[in-house]
Amino acid sequence: MADTQPTADSSFTDGAWIDVIRKMDETYSELLKYQVELEEKNSALEAMRAFMESVLGSMTDVLIACNLSNRIVQTNAALVRQTGTPASKLIGMLVADLFIETDRERLSNMLFAAAANAKTQRLELSIQGSNSAELLDIHAAPRIDPRGRVVGIVLIGRPVGELRRAYLELNNAHGTLVRTQEQLVHSEKMASLGRLVSGVAHEINNPISFVYGNAHALERYVGRLEAYFDKVQAGAPREELIEARQTLKIDRAVANLRSAVAGALEGAERVRDIVESLRRFSAEGNGETQLFDLVAITRTALTWVVKAHEPRIHVAVTAPEKLLVEGRGGHIQQVVMNVIQNACDSMEGKESGEIAVEITATQDEAILRIADEGPGISPEALLKLFDPFFTTKPVGKGMGLGLSISYKIVKEHRGMLTAVNKSSGGAMFEIRLPLSWQGGEAER
Ligand SMILES: Nc1ncnc2c1ncn2[C@@H]1O[C@H](COP(=O)(O)OP(=O)(O)OP(=O)(O)O)[C@@H](O)[C@H]1O
């Protein structure tokens, strides 16, 4: 060392020394600058690391980064919570050891596919927790380095147990709702059946009492005629027979006999007609489409709903004698009955009122309008009129299903059911039906 030491008088001039010192100064100050920069970078890195840690820590999804040997290199607090194993122990573990044994093969296939295809894979697998296994929805994505090479896999797992439970509960609630709705629709059907039955009972009552009265009269006449013929048979003298004829009012009996028979027949025919229309009602309601007379159906509905129950309500019908429409007559009759029932209900409490029914037809459409003299429909009610369970009637009076069922039936016929308020007050419902069947399932 001593021989290489330069000496002032041999190789270094003063100027050279000054140069060296200046260089050393520069180098020192550059070093200082680098150190400051390094410290700045270091603290930025530290901040970034803390930020990443807080993000990873607050994730509820499980995060596992592993290398190509499928060993864990990074994870987050969610996995620590899930497995009950500290992070320090998790790092370096084989990722497969986290999962339940039966899922391990599927996991390694997924890891292999993610690395080989450089594409995200997805599976539902269960991680072994400290107490029980938890099913996770796992996404496995390849981890790529800055040069584009796959250096490992990142797994993100979302617990699906909660979701499943929530879904099951929702599904159960939905099932209960559907069943309740079915029950309500059923009781609505029972209610309209009840209305129908009482309408029919009332309708049949008249002709039956007519038949009954006439049959009684006939019985009386028969009794008198028998008494008279007994006398004839016994060979009673002419004077006695003339007297008996007067006292037994035989002439009147004979004269009334025909009208009593005619009356009984008329009543029986009326009953037969009612039974016939009932039979048609049930036959046409069974899903078969056929030609039915909209006018007849409407008149029957008016009789059953209004005339049988509401004598204070006047009915005015403007209609052709007959209007044949193709479809399900029984169903349409139900629609007409629902609308007429609503019209009656709208005038409840009024001393009198009128339901005006008009039936017309275009070339390819039948139009049935039913107008009442009730208060009309409020703007809010107009918006929800055809919604199931929308009703403004008190509990027990209406269920709010009449119009929604009617709407569905008319839709099935590819027709239209609409409601407006008349300028003169009251509501008017319009049912439009194609004359020929083009229907099918209702659009929901
Ligand atoms: N002609 C009408 N005038 C005024 N409001 C009406 C008329 N028709 C229907 N509405 C209103 O529409 C609502 C729904 O009618 P919808 O026939 O669907 O059910 P509802 O008559 O209340 O009960 P349900 O028919 O099940 O016995 C009625 O509660 C009523 O507020």
Ligand SMILES: [Mg+2]
């Ligand atoms: Mg109704």
